[in-house]
Structures are given as C-alpha cells and as structure tokens.
Amino acid sequence: MNIYDIAELAGVSIATVSRVVNDSPLVSDKTKARVRKVMEENNYVPNVFARGLGLGTMKTIGIVCPDVSDAYMAKAVAYLEKNFREYGYDSILQCSGREYEDMRAAVANILNKKIDALFLIGSCYCVDGGDTAAADYVREAAKQVPVFVINGSISGDNIYCALCDDRETTAQAVRELIREGRRNILFLHHSDTFSARQKRSGYLSALAEAGIPENDNLLFHAREDIESVKQDLLAQCPPEVDGIFATNDRLAVGALKFARETGIRVPEELSIIGYDDSELAICCQPELTSIDSMGETLCRTSIDSMLRLLRGRKASPITYTKGTLRRRGTTRF
Amino acid sequence: MNIYDIAELAGVSIATVSRVVNDSPLVSDKTKARVRKVMEENNYVPNVFARGLGLGTMKTIGIVCPDVSDAYMAKAVAYLEKNFREYGYDSILQCSGREYEDMRAAVANILNKKIDALFLIGSCYCVDGGDTAAADYVREAAKQVPVFVINGSISGDNIYCALCDDRETTAQAVRELIREGRRNILFLHHSDTFSARQKRSGYLSALAEAGIPENDNLLFHAREDIESVKQDLLAQCPPEVDGIFATNDRLAVGALKFARETGIRVPEELSIIGYDDSELAICCQPELTSIDSMGETLCRTSIDSMLRLLRGRKASPITYTKGTLRRRGTTRF
DNA sequence: AAACTCTGTGTAAGTGCTTACATTTCACAA
DNA sequence: TTGTGAAATGTAAGCACTTACACAGAGTTT
Numbered sequence: 001m002n003i004y005d006i007a008e009l010a011g012v013s014i015a016t017v018s019r020v021v022n023d024s025p026l027v028s029d030k031t032k033a034r035v036r037k038v039m040e041e042n043n044y045v046p047n048v049f050a051r052g053l054g055l056g057t058m059k060t061i062g063i064v065c066p067d068v069s070d071a072y073m074a075k076a077v078a079y080l081e082k083n084f085r086e087y088g089y090d091s092i093l094q095c096s097g098r099e100y101e102d103m104r105a106a107v108a109n110i111l112n113k114k115i116d117a118l119f120l121i122g123s124c125y126c127v128d129g130g131d132t133a134a135a136d137y138v139r140e141a142a143k144q145v146p147v148f149v150i151n152g153s154i155s156g157d158n159i160y161c162a163l164c165d166d167r168e169t170t171a172q173a174v175r176e177l178i179r180e181g182r183r184n185i186l187f188l189h190h191s192d193t194f195s196a197r198q199k200r201s202g203y204l205s206a207l208a209e210a211g212i213p214e215n216d217n218l219l220f221h222a223r224e225d226i227e228s229v230k231q232d233l234l235a236q237c238p239p240e241v242d243g244i245f246a247t248n249d250r251l252a253v254g255a256l257k258f259a260r261e262t263g264i265r266v267p268e269e270l271s272i273i274g275y276d277d278s279e280l281a282i283c284c285q286p287e288l289t290s291i292d293s294m295g296e297t298l299c300r301t302s303i304d305s306m307l308r309l310l311r312g313r314k315a316s317p318i319t320y321t322k323g324t325l326r327r328r329g330t331t332r333f
Numbered sequence: 334m335n336i337y338d339i340a341e342l343a344g345v346s347i348a349t350v351s352r353v354v355n356d357s358p359l360v361s362d363k364t365k366a367r368v369r370k371v372m373e374e375n376n377y378v379p380n381v382f383a384r385g386l387g388l389g390t391m392k393t394i395g396i397v398c399p400d401v402s403d404a405y406m407a408k409a410v411a412y413l414e415k416n417f418r419e420y421g422y423d424s425i426l427q428c429s430g431r432e433y434e435d436m437r438a439a440v441a442n443i444l445n446k447k448i449d450a451l452f453l454i455g456s457c458y459c460v461d462g463g464d465t466a467a468a469d470y471v472r473e474a475a476k477q478v479p480v481f482v483i484n485g486s487i488s489g490d491n492i493y494c495a496l497c498d499d500r501e502t503t504a505q506a507v508r509e510l511i512r513e514g515r516r517n518i519l520f521l522h523h524s525d526t527f528s529a530r531q532k533r534s535g536y537l538s539a540l541a542e543a544g545i546p547e548n549d550n551l552l553f554h555a556r557e558d559i560e561s562v563k564q565d566l567l568a569q570c571p572p573e574v575d576g577i578f579a580t581n582d583r584l585a586v587g588a589l590k591f592a593r594e595t596g597i598r599v600p601e602e603l604s605i606i607g608y609d610d611s612e613l614a615i616c617c618q619p620e621l622t623s624i625d626s627m628g629e630t631l632c633r634t635s636i637d638s639m640l641r642l643l644r645g646r647k648a649s650p651i652t653y654t655k656g657t658l659r660r661r662g663t664t665r666f
Numbered sequence: 667a668a669a670c671t672c673t674g675t676g677t678a679a680g681t682g683c684t685t686a687c688a689t690t691t692c693a694c695a696a
Numbered sequence: 697t698t699g700t701g702a703a704a705t706g707t708a709a710g711c712a713c714t715t716a717c718a719c720a721g722a723g724t725t726t
Contacts, residue, residue, distance in 0.1 A: 345705075345706085346705065346706045346707075347706090347707095348705070348706060348707075348708095349704085349705060349706075352705090359703080359704065359705085360704070360705080361703080361704060361705090364704080364705085383711090385711095386710095386711045386712065386713085387710085387711060388711095389711085
C-alpha cells in the first residue's frame, strides 16, 4: 500500500496525497477529507525511507550517553524520549562508553542516521572543559546538526549546553559541612571528567574561604562500585576524616558502608554528602544527604533550546542551573 | 557527496560503487581498492534513506519498554543496544508506559520505522498470560517483524519469549522463608502484570505445600515508590507478619523502612526478600536478600534467537531461565 | 467579453541507493 | 584466428516519496 494506491483509490494524483500527508494548505478541505478517509480505511502509513529521502529528515533525534544503565542517564534518556515523542520525534539511542575512540565512533555513527539533533548526556564528552582538541569531534558534529550537551560544556558553534553549576553547588555543600564543624573533609571521586574537576574546584574553594589548608591526602580516588569503594576506603582512608563529599551517590553509599564497617557513627562523627540524589540515597540508613543536580531541568532546557531553534529563533549556548542540597540523615545541619 | 560523485572520481559506474559498499564478490579486488580509497578520501557515507529505500531495511532494532528509568529495564536496554551495535544494528527506543493504548501506539509507531526486529521488555505487554486479545497488537506486529519478549510470555507465530521462571523461583524463595520458621509471609506487590501473577502463584503453591492456609490479608498491594510503600505498610500491615516476599526491590526497601520505623528487627523478627537484585539491595542496612531474575541472560537468549533467525534457522519460541536467590542480611538462612 | 487573479490539482523531475539484466573484457581452448 | 564461458562492469528500472512548475477553472475586474 503506497502513495500511488491511495491516489488511485481517492481519485487524485500522488502529489495531492503527499500534500494531504503533510497537511499542506494547498489542498481543499473537501479533497483532504476524502483522501484522509481512504488512507484510514487502508491504514496507509507513508514509507519512512522514501519520506526521509525526499525530506532529508525523518524526525529523529540521536541520544548518546556513556551508559544508560546508570540511573542518572536512564532518567535523562527517559525524559528526552518521552518529551520528544510528544513532538513527533523518534529517538535513536547509542551508549558510547567513556573511551575517547568509542565516543567518537558513537557520535560519527549516529550522525549517519540523519538525525535532526544530537543530545550528549554527561560531561565525559567535554574532556577538558570544552576547549581542547579532545572535543573536536563534537564540534565537527555540530556542523551537521545542532548538538545539545546535557551536564557538560563544550564551546562551539551550534552547540548548546545545559549544566548544573557543579562548582558552586559543591562549594555550598562543602561550606555547610564546614559550618557543621568538619575540618577534614574527604573529596571522594571516581572518574576525572569535567564535572568531577568542577566539583573539586568548588570543594577546594570552599576550603580556601574557610582558611582550611589544602591536603592532597583528602583527594581520594576510588573504584566505581559500592563494594570496591568501601574496600578502598578501608585500605587507605586517612583517620582524621570527619566529612566526606562524594561526587556521586554510589561513592557515598560506599563511604557509608565503610563507616559502618569501621564503627564510625554517621552523622555524629562523620558527615557524608552524595551527588545526584538518586534512589540509592533513600535506601540507606541513615538516608543519604545528596545533591539534586537537576537532571530533568537540564533536559527541559535542552529541549526548549531545540524547539526554539526549530522555530528559527536563537538559543542560549550555555545555561547553568544550581543544584539543590537534599538534607537527610548523613549530615547534621 | 553521493554515489555518483564517487563513481565519477573513481572512474566506475554507480553500480560498482554500490557493490563495493556492500562488499559484493562481483567486483575485482583492484577496483574495490581504488573505489575504497576514493570513498575514504572524501569520507563518503551512503545515505541511509536511499539505502533503506532500496534494501527495505536499515539494520535497526526497535526496543519498547514501559520505562527506561527503571533500573531493570535500563540494564536490559543497555545490554541490547551494546550487543546489537556489535552486529551493526542501531537501536530505536520507545518508552510506552503501562497503559494499554499507549503500549499499542508505541508498538505501532516503532513498526513504521521498518525495524528488523522488535524487542519488548517487561511482562506488561502480555496482559493475560499471553493468551487473550489484549496482546493481539503484539501478534499483529509479529506479522511484520520477529518479536522478542524479554521477561514476558506471549504465544504466537514469530514471537520469541525469554523469561525468568518467576513462579518456581518465587516458590523456592518462599520455601526458604518457611524453612526459617516463617508462617505469616506477606506477598507484597504493586502492579498486576503477568509476572506478578506468576510470582503470586509460586508464593501460594509454596504455602500450600507446607500446609499453611491461604490468607487474603497477606496479599498486600502497595503503591510504587519507597516512601509510599512504607506508609501503606504502616497503615495496614497485619501484625502477625514475620516474613515479606516483595515482587521487586523497591517494595522490599519500603518494607525494610517500615520495619525500622516500627522497631521490628530484621531478620530476627522479620525476614524480607526482594526481587531483581538491583543496586538498591546492597545499599540497605542490613543488605537485602533478593532474587536475581537474570536480566542479562534473558537478553542474551533473545539476541541469540534473533541471530539464529537471521541465519535462516529456527529459534525456540519460549525459553525459561531460573532465577537465583542472592542471600544477604534480611533473611537468616 | 476579454484579461487577470487566485485556488486547487496534476506532471514530472528530483532524492540516493540496489539489483536484474545487458554488455564488455579477457583468458584460454579449439 | 575465432569461439566460448566466466568474470567484471555498466545500464536502467525500480524503491516511495517531495515539490517546483505548469495548468485548468472559477471568480473578479475592466
């Protein structure tokens, strides 16, 4: 069942059918109704490929993230997919991992799909604050389609970033720990992404403000999964630590387990703050104080930017959102 | 830069270029090398639409699940996406929610994308054990492309299901609770999907085996999120309960929080078992005993079935996998 | 009544690829 | 030298749509 069949059944030319499909104002309402009826009766659906060939687009967005099985990204993907569907866009998903070559290949591949926009989730795509050659493949992509980076920042034409002001948000959280009387605050991180560096910078500046000297022993790198984090801390956590700022909730949970194992009381002797405010946070006992990095807000911002672009208007190349501290049981404030 | 340009630059016809792209044996190695060089020099990429038009396929699979932000589905999606990518397939994702009309629309929409196979994740697509009209839209879809149901069962031509034997797996877990001496075991569930019913059936049969009379008060329906589950239990949990079997980890965590709030000791006075063995399980204190429903194994099975079909071989219409109990701190065995 | 709009519809030329079929080329046997 | 068949390449007809341009017919204007 193709456009010719419909044209014949409706007694019009294929051009008219095409116009009806595209709801062109050039067709009279009477004809439109007739053609629509025939289309429905035969449940005709235009061939996407032919349509794509003619139009050069298929109303599809590409989403690339390092790993959808991560709760933060899964949420973002779900949000993007759901919202774009409402505007009639389909979503192609690609998980890229975090290796440079893989990310590059993922972006290159998804571009071939003639997507209308590319969404990158995560700060791993902007290896160095967005200004070294490392992110060049993203800038290259932006020559073809608008690129929206969620939770990362890359400078460049046709690139629109929405991110949580991790630096300031972290600084605020660390300031609260200091106000609690904590002096030996561990910065617990895993990867060395742009956002991790922003957080570290916020952490350091909060310490500096308070006149607390920097201490390299308090910049702690741990492995990724909860159990390993606990082990790493058991093996090497400096004894004087009385506060832990973790760059994600998983790390924070590992820290909590470490505390339990060593008998350190939380939050009496040790405060812990996580990041992302995932479901993990409320599973813990005590429940984890965590920073909501506003994933949905960032997605919403990106979507709005894209819609604005679609209407031929300008969008702001970078939008910062402040995170919000969700105070729970692992801190005293 | 299209096939004509390449043909001209390489001094061959477009047919030859096309053959080179498709690595046809009809082209001499010499010509192949020459054409390939030109393609690379101009980084030519065939147009997917034109290719799709000619071939009728674009090497794409469709994935439909109720909600990717659910950890279980996110994992499955990630696994499918990653593995199919290795075979050169792209993935289109669509979250359908759990409303009949939405699921139906989601499947219909994704079919228009000329996918090569459809993957449905979750038992919500098989409303009644797979044999009522409710799943007819899936059977309709199966007329167009092979359908693979992960963690659900639908009978029908060209439909291939991989699922955890929830009934027996649940029965085993409940038997262990009984062996622990529990007699008043709550069956804590949220939705009424096929898999939830299977679990209930396993629960009931384990009770029956042990000669424990059925008690409707012990079939407990709770809302979805952790906090609500706790509230629901606080409001209405029968006091005699000494064991809880929850149909997912989120419910189990809610149960654990309920126990803590009421001062019931776990596992001394109350045992709790969750389902899915998600990351939530190890965040808890005590850590949650949970059933690993083998999501990756199911995905692997589906992928293998699809590859077998691709090679023109037969695949088994239904594959059962037994879940595994991960014993942790919320039970005594 | 002729000239002129305007609206609605049709014609036909793309869009970039695949592939059945036709044709050329070439090695080798007769 | 010619003939033969296989291997390599080209030609052209799809594939299902969009859209610039052409044109017909109904009103309007003069």
